[in-house]
Amino acid sequence: MSITIAVDAMGGDHGPKVTVPGSLAALAHENDLNLILVGKPDHIEAQLSKSGPGTSSIQVQPASETVEMNEDPARALRRKKDSSMRVAINLVKSGEADACLSAGNTGALMATSRFVLKTLPGIDRPAIVAALPSLRGHVHVLDLGANVDSPPELLLQFAIMGSVLVKRVEHKPKPSIGLLNIGVEDIKGNGIVKRAAELIQQSGLNYCGYVEGDAIYTGDVDVIVCDGFDGNVALKASEGLATMISSIMREEFSRSAFRKFAGMFALPIVNAFRKKIDHRRYNGATLVGLNGIVIKSHGGADALAFRQSLLVAATAVREKVIGHLSDELSRTLQAVPH
Amino acid sequence: MSITIAVDAMGGDHGPKVTVPGSLAALAHENDLNLILVGKPDHIEAQLSKSGPGTSSIQVQPASETVEMNEDPARALRRKKDSSMRVAINLVKSGEADACLSAGNTGALMATSRFVLKTLPGIDRPAIVAALPSLRGHVHVLDLGANVDSPPELLLQFAIMGSVLVKRVEHKPKPSIGLLNIGVEDIKGNGIVKRAAELIQQSGLNYCGYVEGDAIYTGDVDVIVCDGFDGNVALKASEGLATMISSIMREEFSRSAFRKFAGMFALPIVNAFRKKIDHRRYNGATLVGLNGIVIKSHGGADALAFRQSLLVAATAVREKVIGHLSDELSRTLQAVPH
Numbered sequence: 001m002s003i004t005i006a007v008d009a010m011g012g013d014h015g016p017k018v019t020v021p022g023s024l025a026a027l028a029h030e031n032d033l034n035l036i037l038v039g040k041p042d043h044i045e046a047q048l049s050k051s052g053p054g055t056s057s058i059q060v061q062p063a064s065e066t067v068e069m070n071e072d073p074a075r076a077l078r079r080k081k082d083s084s085m086r087v088a089i090n091l092v093k094s095g096e097a098d099a100c101l102s103a104g105n106t107g108a109l110m111a112t113s114r115f116v117l118k119t120l121p122g123i124d125r126p127a128i129v130a131a132l133p134s135l136r137g138h139v140h141v142l143d144l145g146a147n148v149d150s151p152p153e154l155l156l157q158f159a160i161m162g163s164v165l166v167k168r169v170e171h172k173p174k175p176s177i178g179l180l181n182i183g184v185e186d187i188k189g190n191g192i193v194k195r196a197a198e199l200i201q202q203s204g205l206n207y208c209g210y211v212e213g214d215a216i217y218t219g220d221v222d223v224i225v226c227d228g229f230d231g232n233v234a235l236k237a238s239e240g241l242a243t244m245i246s247s248i249m250r251e252e253f254s255r256s257a258f259r260k261f262a263g264m265f266a267l268p269i270v271n272a273f274r275k276k277i278d279h280r281r282y283n284g285a286t287l288v289g290l291n292g293i294v295i296k297s298h299g300g301a302d303a304l305a306f307r308q309s310l311l312v313a314a315t316a317v318r319e320k321v322i323g324h325l326s327d328e329l330s331r332t333l334q335a336v337p338h
Numbered sequence: 339m340s341i342t343i344a345v346d347a348m349g350g351d352h353g354p355k356v357t358v359p360g361s362l363a364a365l366a367h368e369n370d371l372n373l374i375l376v377g378k379p380d381h382i383e384a385q386l387s388k389s390g391p392g393t394s395s396i397q398v399q400p401a402s403e404t405v406e407m408n409e410d411p412a413r414a415l416r417r418k419k420d421s422s423m424r425v426a427i428n429l430v431k432s433g434e435a436d437a438c439l440s441a442g443n444t445g446a447l448m449a450t451s452r453f454v455l456k457t458l459p460g461i462d463r464p465a466i467v468a469a470l471p472s473l474r475g476h477v478h479v480l481d482l483g484a485n486v487d488s489p490p491e492l493l494l495q496f497a498i499m500g501s502v503l504v505k506r507v508e509h510k511p512k513p514s515i516g517l518l519n520i521g522v523e524d525i526k527g528n529g530i531v532k533r534a535a536e537l538i539q540q541s542g543l544n545y546c547g548y549v550e551g552d553a554i555y556t557g558d559v560d561v562i563v564c565d566g567f568d569g570n571v572a573l574k575a576s577e578g579l580a581t582m583i584s585s586i587m588r589e590e591f592s593r594s595a596f597r598k599f600a601g602m603f604a605l606p607i608v609n610a611f612r613k614k615i616d617h618r619r620y621n622g623a624t625l626v627g628l629n630g631i632v633i634k635s636h637g638g639a640d641a642l643a644f645r646q647s648l649l650v651a652a653t654a655v656r657e658k659v660i661g662h663l664s665d666e667l668s669r670t671l672q673a674v675p676h
Contacts, residue, residue, distance in 0.1 A: 070523050107525075135582050145520050148528045182483050182570040185408050187445075190486045190567070213571040214578025229528070230571045232520040233551040233564075237572040238579050240552025244473050245583060252610050259606075268597075272590050 002032050003317045005310060006088040006097035009039035010066040011104025013300050019103065020047035022306025027057050029307065030314055036097055038063050039084040063087040069299060073107035077115055085109060089116045092292040098317040099293035101284075101309055103301050109294065110146050110287060117292040120322075122329045126289035127158050128228070128296065129165060132238070132282060134219030140166050140175075141216060141224045144285060145232035155179070155196035155225055156203060157329075161288045162223035163205050164328045168319040172222060178211030180226035180234075185210075192227075200225070203332055239279055284309030286316060288325070293317060340370050341655045343648060344426040344435035347377035348404040349442025351638050357441065358385035360644025365395050367645065368652055374399050374435055377422035401425040407637060411445035415453055423447060427454045430630040436655040437631035439622075439647055441639050447632065448484050448625060455630040458660075460667045463488075464627035465496050466566070466634065467503060470576070470620060472557030478504050478513075479554060479562045482623060483570035493517070493534035493563055494541060495667075499626045500561035501543050502666045506657040510560060516549030518564035518572075523548075530565075538563070541670055577617055622647030624654060626663070631655060 009019045023035050037044050038061045063084040067076045085104050091097040093116050102109050129142035142158045159177050166175035179197055181189040200207045208221050213234055253259055283305035287294040293316045297309035347357045361373050375382050376399045401422040405414045423442050429435035431454050440447050467480035480496045497515050504513040517535055519527040538545045546559050551572055591597055621643035625632040631654045635647035
C-alpha cells in the first residue's frame, strides 16, 4: 500500500528549513511513503538541493501564499486561497493525497480543514488529539485546544472519536475512557462535566469515570476527554516542566569537573532518559472528526519532531482511521438518547 | 516574634503518623515557632512519645471528630463542629493561633474557613495559591482548584491577591501578572478570559498579558491567574509528569550492573536533580482571601512535605500577609470601574 501525504512546507516557525529535512527523514524511515511538498518552489528546492540527490518519492506543488503564525484564522480562510496550507488540504479533498500535515497556524488549519473537508456525520466540531507518554505506554488526550467551552454533547463526541482512534492505532479492543475533572468524587466539577459523564456512561464506551490531571502520565486510562482549554493548559504545562527538567539536568551535570567526569559514566543513561521524556518524539496531533486526515505538527518543531508527525499521519492512513470513525460514530451515537 | 500555628493533626491520608513528625521537624528548623496539635490526644501523644523527649513548643488541643477525605464539605461544616479541622480554624478566629494548617479534605477546609473566618472586604471567594518551581525561581499560581467557572471579576481578585502575596513573601516590589490562556494572541480564549484581561489591565497591577501553560515553568511572570479548574489540571498534570520522570530515571539507573556502577558516580548529581524537581519541597498552598491564614498541605504529604507547608504558614505570618492584603485590596479595587 502506497501512502501519499501533502506537506505544508511553508508552515511552522522555521518553514522549509525544518519541513524539508523532516520530510526526507520520514522517507528514509518508511518505504511506502510519497510526499507532496506544497509551497514556494524556490524555497523548497533550495532546501532539497542541500540534501543531496533528489528522490522520486518527493513532488513539489506550488502555492504562492503563506498563512502567518499569528494571522486571524477567519481572515486566512477568506483571503489566502492559494496558501500552502489551503492547497495541501485541497489535495486531501481531491483524493490526490491520503492525508496532510502542517506545522502552521493551528486556528487557520482547523478553520480551513473544516471548510474544505467538512466534519464527519454526527460531529459538531473537530478536536485535536495527541498521544502523550505515560508510565504504561501512551494516553490519548482530546481536545488539546481546538474548542473552548465545549458543551457535554461535544465531550461525548470527543470520547467516541478518542475510543475509535485508540482502538485502531494502538490495537486495543475496548479503550478505557476517563473524563478530566478536579477530583474523582461525583460531587466534583461543574455542570458541564457532570452532564458529560452521564452521556459517556450511556454510550456503551468503556467509561471509567473522572480522572485528574496526573492520569495523563499514570496511564490509568487509554483516552482522556476534556475541554480544549484544559487540555491545552495541561499539554503546555507539561512541555514547560519537561523543558525545565532537561535544563536543570544539564546544569547539574556540568557544575564541576568531577560532575562532568561522573556525567561521562552516566551519559548513556542520561541520554536514554532524555530520549524518553523528549516531547519531540510525541509530535503530531490529529485533527479528528474531519472527513479526511489532517495532522498538526508543533510550530516550533525541529526536523526530528516534524518527521515524527509524518509517521503519525502515515499510521492514520494505514489504519483507515476515517472509515472506522464513520462506521462507529453512527453506531455509538444511536445508543445515546438526545 | 513568636508564631503560633494550629495544626489539624488528624488530616491527610496518614494523620498523626505524618503530621506529628512533620511538626517536630518544623520546630527543629524554626526557633520562634509554637504549635498546637489538634485532634485525638491519644493518637497524637502516641506519635509524640515515639519521637523522644517532649518540647514546650508543642501543645495538644483535643478535638473528638475527624473530617473524612472524601466527605461532602457542606456536611462536614454542618455536622462536625468538633472536628480537628474546625477546632484548628477556630483557634485562628479566636486569636490563639496566627495561622492554621491542614492536610485534610480541601473542600471542607475551604467551606469551614469561609464560614468561620469570613472573606476579606472586596473578596467574593477565596482562592488556593501555591508557589511552583520555575527556571528563574518561583511562580505563584492561583486559583488551584477552589473555584470552577470563575467570572472575570473573581479572576481580577485573584490577580490582586497574587500580587500582594508575592510582593510580601518574595520581596518583589511590582510582581508581574500573567493571565492563563491557550495562546498569547488577543483573539485567543473565551469571553471570560478576554473580559478578565480588560479588568486586570485597568487595575494598575503589573499586568503582562496572556500566558500559556508553559509559563508556569519558564518563570516569565511572577503570578499566573486562572480559573480553579485549569489551575488544578495544570498542577496535577505536572505532579504526574514529575512522578513519571523520577520513576523512569530510577529505572534507567538500575537496568544493568554497569548502569548501577555508573549510577554510583552520578548519585550526588541525580540526587541534587531529584531534590530540585521534588514537588514535596513545594508543598503548602495558601487559602488566600480569608480573614486569617489557612494553609493546605497535600493530602498525601510525607513528613518532609508537611514540614515544608508549616514553613509556608510561618512565612505568611511573619510577613503579615493578611494586613497587607486588606490594605491593598481596597486601594486596587477602587481603581477598577465596576
